[in-house]
Amino acid sequence: MIREEVDFLGCGFNKAKYAGKMKYCIEHGLDFGIYRLGPRRIKKMIQRNYGIELDIEGKDLHTITREAQAIEYQ
Numbered sequence: 001m002i003r004e005e006v007d008f009l010g011c012g013f014n015k016a017k018y019a020g021k022m023k024y025c026i027e028h029g030l031d032f033g034i035y036r037l038g039p040r041r042i043k044k045m046i047q048r049n050y051g052i053e054l055d056i057e058g059k060d061l062h063t064i065t066r067e068a069q070a071i072e073y074q
Contacts, residue, residue, distance in 0.1 A: 018036070021035065021036065028062065030065045030066070030069065031065065031069055031072075034065050034068050034069060034072065035061065035065045038061070039056045039059075039061055039064050040056070042054065042056075042064055042065065042068045043056050043064075045068070046068055046071055046072075050071055052071060054067060054068065054071075
């Protein structure tokens with residue numbers, strides 16, 4: 001199942017690394033498209049698209065992704 005979902009990554013991506021992260025996202029109900037951006041890029045995306053300043057200091061990627069999903073999918 002994961003292999004089929006990671007197939008879209010194509011050439012140049014570390015598929016083993018992303019397959020593990022995708023599995024984590026599926027288990028925890030996170031959006032992989034947001035999760036793989038990382039904290040700083042998530043913050044920039046939310047700032048650019050919605051004008052909301054997302055605080056990322058002292059938070060893990062899981063929490064930041066949850067907050068970004070709440071803003072993105074309102």
